[in-house]
Amino acid sequence: xxxxxxxxxxxxxxxxxxxxxxxxxxxxxxxxxxxxxxxxxxxxxxxxxxxxxxxxxxxxxxxxxxxxxxxxxxxxxxxxxxxxxxxxxxxxxxxxxxxxxxxxxxxxxxxxxxxxxxxxxxxxxxxxxxxxxxxxxxxxxxxxxxxxxxxxxxxxxxxxxxxxxxxxxxxxxxxxxxxxxxxxxxxxxxxxxxxxxxxxxxxxxxxxxxxxxxxxxxxxxxxxxxxxxxxxxxxxxxxxxxxxxxxxxxxxxxxxxxxxxxxxxxxxxxxxxxxxxxxxxxxxxxxxxxxxxxxxxxxxxxxxxxxxxxxxxxxxxxxxxxxxxxxxxxxxxxxxxxxxxxxxxxxxxxxxxxxxxxxxxxxxxxxxxxxxxxxxxxxxxxxxxxxxxxxxxxxxxxxxxxxxxxxxxxxxxxxxxxxxxxxxxxxxxxxxxxxxxxxxxxxxxxxxxxxxxxxxxxxxxxxxxxxxxxxxxxxxxxxxxxxxxxxxxxxxxxxxxxxxxxxxxxxxxxxxxxxxxxxxxxxxxxxxxxxxxxxxxxxxxxxxxxxxxxxxxxxxxxxxxxxx
Numbered sequence: 001x002x003x004x005x006x007x008x009x010x011x012x013x014x015x016x017x018x019x020x021x022x023x024x025x026x027x028x029x030x031x032x033x034x035x036x037x038x039x040x041x042x043x044x045x046x047x048x049x050x051x052x053x054x055x056x057x058x059x060x061x062x063x064x065x066x067x068x069x070x071x072x073x074x075x076x077x078x079x080x081x082x083x084x085x086x087x088x089x090x091x092x093x094x095x096x097x098x099x100x101x102x103x104x105x106x107x108x109x110x111x112x113x114x115x116x117x118x119x120x121x122x123x124x125x126x127x128x129x130x131x132x133x134x135x136x137x138x139x140x141x142x143x144x145x146x147x148x149x150x151x152x153x154x155x156x157x158x159x160x161x162x163x164x165x166x167x168x169x170x171x172x173x174x175x176x177x178x179x180x181x182x183x184x185x186x187x188x189x190x191x192x193x194x195x196x197x198x199x200x201x202x203x204x205x206x207x208x209x210x211x212x213x214x215x216x217x218x219x220x221x222x223x224x225x226x227x228x229x230x231x232x233x234x235x236x237x238x239x240x241x242x243x244x245x246x247x248x249x250x251x252x253x254x255x256x257x258x259x260x261x262x263x264x265x266x267x268x269x270x271x272x273x274x275x276x277x278x279x280x281x282x283x284x285x286x287x288x289x290x291x292x293x294x295x296x297x298x299x300x301x302x303x304x305x306x307x308x309x310x311x312x313x314x315x316x317x318x319x320x321x322x323x324x325x326x327x328x329x330x331x332x333x334x335x336x337x338x339x340x341x342x343x344x345x346x347x348x349x350x351x352x353x354x355x356x357x358x359x360x361x362x363x364x365x366x367x368x369x370x371x372x373x374x375x376x377x378x379x380x381x382x383x384x385x386x387x388x389x390x391x392x393x394x395x396x397x398x399x400x401x402x403x404x405x406x407x408x409x410x411x412x413x414x415x416x417x418x419x420x421x422x423x424x425x426x427x428x429x430x431x432x433x434x435x436x437x438x439x440x441x442x443x444x445x446x447x448x449x450x451x452x453x454x455x456x457x458x459x460x461x462x463x464x465x466x467x468x469x470x471x472x473x474x475x476x477x478x479x480x481x482x483x484x485x486x487x488x489x490x491x492x493x494x495x496x497x498x499x500x501x502x503x504x505x506x507x508x509x510x511x512x513x514x515x516x517x518x519x520x521x522x523x524x525x526x527x528x529x530x531x532x533x534x535x536x537x538x539x540x541x542x543x544x545x546x547x548x549x550x551x552x553x554x555x556x557x558x559x560x561x562x563x564x
Contacts, residue, residue, distance in 0.1 A: 331376045
């Protein structure tokens with residue numbers, strides 16, 4: 001054991017990876033629907049490992065924290081600036097107001113309880129579940145004109161307060177929005193979610209949770225044409241038009257004539273005993289009743305390659321169109337939209353869902369049809385392992401330089417700090433990527449590493465560094481900090497729900513999504529969607545999430561300035 005401890009002190013990088021491994025392991029456990037989560041688990045394990053008195057350079061956490069913040073900004077940049085359009089402005093204003101109260105309530109509670117800036121900043125970070133505040137607030141404290149030992153004491157209190165208040169910040173937010181939220185918004189939100197889906201062009205086929213998971217799938221079946229079938233002796237174009245007139249957007253991809261299999265054209269004639277490969281979204285196939293045709297198992301006919309490809313929407317002819325309008329375009333023949341993601345969040349695939357610039361839509365169809373559609377929609381996000389590190393390195397450098405600029409107001413140094421600058425730079429560079437997707441590519445796995453591992457490496461070092469003083473700080477704060485954190489979590493959320501209902505008059509389902517997004521609590525979004533049995537709350541989540549993720553991180557600077 002002595003050898004193990006000495007080795008960790010001699011090679012502190014091993015202590016970091018030990019902390020990450022155990023933290024991810026503990027964070028994977030759930031009790032019911034509750035989990036500590038990876039970040040809190042890594043922090044607590046780091047505190048435990050930190051009892052071994054392991055010294056780690058502060059530069060290590062700074063590198064990973066800047067990488068994390070740039071990735072955050074990059075992810076939400078298109079939605080942040082896209083929200084400035086007319087349709088997104090109400091949600092942006094709503095999120096900004098909610099974020100202001102997410103700052104005011106922890107500040108007032110901290111003053112009332114007599115907490116110093118370290119405990120108050122940690123309470124802000126934990127109660128609002130915004131881990132990045134730990135780093136931003138620490139950077140700001142380091143810029144204050146106070147003794148070094150006082151800085152260290154204040155900085156070490158931040159993770160203490162974060163750990164104590166984060167539990168209710170996460171679980172409490174999900175419970176409040178999913179259980180109390182419907183009561184504050186008029187109740188029976190399952191019916192209201194169904195109404196919203198119908199308004200967006202959905203149908204009762206999505207009401208059964210058992211088939212909701214099949215909603216995004218595309219299937220192909222083979223049918224043998226009988227002599228009395230309405231498709232018999234008609235062209236492929238006429239048959240597809242007949243199907244679509246009955247609300248079934250289905251396509252004939254191939255045809256078997258005797259022993260010969262052919263790709264079809266719009267003018268191909270369908271004859272008796274021909275076997276057609278008919279495909280489309282599962283809900284349309286489920287609505288298709290083959291009265292005159294007989295479904296057959298024809299593995300050879302159905303064994304044709306399909307291309308599944310994510311495409312970023314950038315073309316003006318598609319932006320602000322509904323999905324129904326996109327489907328009517330000639331170039332969408334044989335192509336099905338399987339999923340739509342906005343800021344990485346999956347939103348409902350319904351006819352009246354409006355498409356925004358920067359949305360990622362997943363197309364499925366034959367390679368010929370998909371490639372023809374891409375030209376009119378935007379940029380194909382083809383799988384790649386290559387990250388544009390010129391873009392990433394330059395973005396973090398420019399952001400850090402901007403954040404390092406300090407202004408003195410009344411003798412107090414004011415700056416965004418390098419961390420705040422990296423966030424702003426990420427927003428701008430993410431928006432540039434959305435406007436010109438030919439450069440600045442960060443593949444999703446690489447973005448996950450920057451975002452997830454970047455944050456947890458930072459948190460691991462924070463925990464190890466603060467470990468020796470953590471227990472003493474917890475004793476000083478006491479359990480009253482947990483209650484104070486619960487109040488700091490609940491009050492802004494209750495206010496957010498009432499604000500959405502009575503001031504902005506959003507649809508109650510959209511209000512729930514906006515409240516979760518403004519607080520950047522993805523776990524709560526999942527709980528809300530389960531509670532209302534619909535994906536529609538995500539329509540209010542994406543723009544507000546972009547605003548919340550930006551402002552709440554910047555509050556790490558403001559809370560220190562307010563408390564100082």
